[in-house]
Amino acid sequence: MVTGKIGTILVTGSSGQLGQSLKMIAKDYSDYGFTFAQREQLDLSNGKSITAFFKQNKFDLIINCAAYTAVDKAESEPELADKINHIAVKQLAELAKQYNTKLIHISTDYVFNGQNYKPYIETDEVAPQSVYGETKLKGEQALLAEMPNSALIIRTSWVYSEYGNNFVKTMLRLGKERDALNVIFDQIGTPTYAHDLAQAIMAIVSSDTFKQANVNSEIYHYSNEGVCSWYDFSKTIFELSNINCDVSPIETKDYPTPAMRPHYSLLNKAKIKHEFNLSIPYWKESLKQCLKTIGE
Numbered sequence: 001m002v003t004g005k006i007g008t009i010l011v012t013g014s015s016g017q018l019g020q021s022l023k024m025i026a027k028d029y030s031d032y033g034f035t036f037a038q039r040e041q042l043d044l045s046n047g048k049s050i051t052a053f054f055k056q057n058k059f060d061l062i063i064n065c066a067a068y069t070a071v072d073k074a075e076s077e078p079e080l081a082d083k084i085n086h087i088a089v090k091q092l093a094e095l096a097k098q099y100n101t102k103l104i105h106i107s108t109d110y111v112f113n114g115q116n117y118k119p120y121i122e123t124d125e126v127a128p129q130s131v132y133g134e135t136k137l138k139g140e141q142a143l144l145a146e147m148p149n150s151a152l153i154i155r156t157s158w159v160y161s162e163y164g165n166n167f168v169k170t171m172l173r174l175g176k177e178r179d180a181l182n183v184i185f186d187q188i189g190t191p192t193y194a195h196d197l198a199q200a201i202m203a204i205v206s207s208d209t210f211k212q213a214n215v216n217s218e219i220y221h222y223s224n225e226g227v228c229s230w231y232d233f234s235k236t237i238f239e240l241s242n243i244n245c246d247v248s249p250i251e252t253k254d255y256p257t258p259a260m261r262p263h264y265s266l267l268n269k270a271k272i273k274h275e276f277n278l279s280i281p282y283w284k285e286s287l288k289q290c291l292k293t294i295g296e
């Protein structure tokens with residue numbers, strides 16, 4: 001039986017955007033003993049190394065931030081994407097159950113087909129359109145099958161941060177290199193500042209609801225508040241950074257990519273806000289914070 005007490009936390013994928021954001025705020029949560037594991041310490045594509053790692057190291061909670069996130073590349077590497085986003089998640093859930101460990105796993109809006117007309121709720125029908133989305137969905141399903149209790153899945157969208165490669169950093173680079181850019185306007189969603197998601201995760205971990213023993217495993221949706229297209233997002237990045245770059249809206253069909261992306265990615269966050277009493281920042285305010293941190 002999983003007890004409610006959480007003392008030690010393993011963060012996987014600690015060199016990624018969310019992993020680094022959690023590392024940055026960990027100092028504000030000194031009651032917990034954090035272990036931040038990169039791929040070198042815990043390779044999720046290698047089942048034997050996962051088993052060996054957990055034989056040696058025990059935790060009260062795993063926050064799984066590691067994932068195969070190269071959406072286009074996944075179309076030509078489906079087996080590797082499946083290993084990391086599905087098989088490894090199943091194994092993490094098996095081990096978590098075996099060692100009485102809670103599990104917070106991160107998933108994606110790409111589990112949906114993007115044809116909705118109102119923000120997706122957690123129980124809406126799933127129908128991934130890409131290998132990445134399919135493998136992430138299988139990871140969710142395997143986790144819930146292995147761990148009906150003590151796990152939590154957070155689906156998020158359009159993650160950016162001061163770390164790694166992401167849309168904001170790409171736009172900042174391209175906006176300085178070029179006078180004009182074409183950006184897609186027929187895909188809408190909400191950006192998520194990884195720092196805000198990290199704060200939300202730690203608020204959840206510290207909540208009385210999560211501390212209860214053997215809570216039912218649940219899916220939640222989290223992004224920043226508000227709505228925009230990639231076009232609006234890029235315009236706002238340039239406005240806030242005083243970059244003079246002319247942005248023209250184009251359609252998805254004019255920018256073909258190996259993987260299909262959802263046209264509509266809005267996530268309804270009522271459940272996570274209500275259950276954990278969260279207040280979520282508006283995306284433009286969070287973007288300002290991120291740009292300030294980047295130094296733009």
Ligand SMILES: NC(=O)c1ccc[n+]([C@@H]2O[C@H](COP(=O)([O-])OP(=O)(O)OC[C@H]3O[C@@H](n4cnc5c(N)ncnc54)[C@H](OP(=O)(O)O)[C@@H]3O)[C@@H](O)[C@H]2O)c1
Binds near residue numbers: 042043068084107164
């Ligand atoms: N980025 C988005 O727009 C977005 C949107 C929706 C949902 N999500 C989900 O949010 C979560 C966090 O995403 P993120 O943006 O922080 O991703 P990220 O920056 O790409 O980080 C992913 C992390 O996973 C690690 N990783 C990859 N393969 C691994 C392996 N075989 N073993 C161990 N670690 C491995 C990477 O390690 P290396 O640094 O060594 O490569 C990296 O640290 C993921 O579950 C992702 O699916 C992301």
